[in-house]
Amino acid sequence: MMSNHGTRVIIYNLWEDDQGLLDFDSDPHDIQLRGVNQQLNDYYAIHVFCQSYAAILYLRLPAGFRIILRGLDVEHHNIVDDMMLSEKLRYRPQGADGVAKDDMAVAVTVGFVKDAEHIDLQGFNVYHKNRLIKVFCPFSPLISFLPFWRLWNSESSEGRGVIGNLLKF
Structure with a gap:
């Protein structure tokens, strides 16, 4: 049983029909969208599985901080660990005057997904004060209720596999 501190998030079915939007039964340790293929690539999983989404909520976990889902700790994940040829930029x-604003600096880490040639994916996770505020969503029509940073899409393979984190200080 949890002690009387921390934040509790209550998740409930969002549709008012018999099935509901969320599937609480398929996996006893996770909550997922109903009717979505279970064999999704890890990069798409953040849009389907609550545990995958919770793993990226913080860029760095604060000391002593835990995320617990259905009684189990969620292992933290940073997409920077999934990058190759990454580069950190500021x-x-x-x-309007053409002068850079020092008080609005943003740390950007950009790189390629390790399996870029096999994954049609690109986008940025945007963090503000260490907390995820927008997540890249490669198939937004399917899951329109999630926040996402809309990127330019090309009919060709330009930009394929480019992912990144943006952190507002």
Whole structure:
């Protein structure tokens, strides 16, 4: 039993029909979308499985912080660990006067998905003060209720496999 501190999140079915949107029965340790293929690639899993989404909620877990789902600890995951040829950059947007704004610096880590040639995926997870505020969503029409950072899409393979984290200080 949990002690009387921390945050509790209550998840319930979002559709008002007999089946509901969420499947609580297929996996005793996870909550997932009903009727979605179980053999999804790890990069798509964050949009289907609650445990995968919870694993990326924080860029770095605060000391002593735990995420528990259905009685089990969720293992933290950073997509930077899934990158090859990654590069860390510091982006400072320019104002109308053309001068970079130092108070608006953003840390950006960009790289390629390790299986980029086999995965049609691109996008950024956006973090503000260490907390995920937007997640890349490669198939947003299927899961329109999730936040996502919409990226340019090309009919060709340009940009395929480019992923990243943006962290607002």
